[in-house]
Amino acid sequence: MAIIHQAELQPTKLELLAEWLPRQPWFTEPDTAALHKVGSYRFDDPAGEVGIETIIVSVGSSTFQVPLTYRAQPLAGAEPWLVGTMQHSVLGPRWVYDACADPIYVAALAASIMLGRPQAEQYLQKGENLELLAQTVSVQNTGPKLEAVPDVSSAAPRATDAGTAIEAAGLHLLVIRRLDLDEHPVGPLALTGTWEGQRDNVKLAAISDA
Numbered sequence: 001m002a003i004i005h006q007a008e009l010q011p012t013k014l015e016l017l018a019e020w021l022p023r024q025p026w027f028t029e030p031d032t033a034a035l036h037k038v039g040s041y042r043f044d045d046p047a048g049e050v051g052i053e054t055i056i057v058s059v060g061s062s063t064f065q066v067p068l069t070y071r072a073q074p075l076a077g078a079e080p081w082l083v084g085t086m087q088h089s090v091l092g093p094r095w096v097y098d099a100c101a102d103p104i105y106v107a108a109l110a111a112s113i114m115l116g117r118p119q120a121e122q123y124l125q126k127g128e129n130l131e132l133l134a135q136t137v138s139v140q141n142t143g144p145k146l147e148a149v150p151d152v153s154s155a156a157p158r159a160t161d162a163g164t165a166i167e168a169a170g171l172h173l174l175v176i177r178r179l180d181l182d183e184h185p186v187g188p189l190a191l192t193g194t195w196e197g198q199r200d201n202v203k204l205a206a207i208s209d210a
Contacts, residue, residue, distance in 0.1 A: 002042040002120040008089040016084040016096060017057065017066060025161050026177040029060040039136030039195040042120040043108035050104045056137060063179045065204060067099035075102060100157040100164040100175055107152050113191050113207050116145040139193040175205045
């Protein structure tokens with residue numbers, strides 16, 4: 001499960017994204033002045049050290065998917081994928097990365113698609129109590145469910161104008177960035193999602209043999 005703290009963030013996640021998105025090859029809008037958060041979903045880090053959140057944002061006529069990881073220390077070798085740093089009033093400084101370069105996210109995404117591992121339940125920390133939060137994005141996989149995920153620690157992401165391709169352990173994983181809200185996802189080994197106002201499944205990511 002993911003524990004969400006009642007905290008102030010400086011800068012906010014949307015402020016970081018407003019600066020970072022225009023530099024990405026798959027971002028097709030002229031600016032981020034009207035950037036709006038649609039919702040988000042999370043995966044669990046089995047070690048409990050890395051926050052894994054995928055934020056879905058809209059701006060202009062487009063909807064984008066932005067997977068992020070939050071770390072207490074810099075991730076070695078991932079400087080080109082750093083979105084920025086922020087101060088968390090409870091957890092302290094956080095390094096925010098494009099998650100496609102973070103092996104913790106890649107392993108979690110592969111497990112969701114290949115094993116059917118569910119998204120993390122989110123709880124708000126209120127003093128000593130935890131309050132279950134409603135999911136703003138619900139994700140599911142198209143199967144088939146396999147037995148294991150290979151070691152993806154050497155994942156190599158490559159940004160394109162279509163999304164981010166990740167080659168790891170004989171797998172080709174595509175994280176879709178500009179979402180097609182009208183496409184009807186088909187085929188095995190894909191992750192799809194729905195959210196308020198979007199009742200039809202939207203394809204978010206897929207795996208095929210590299």
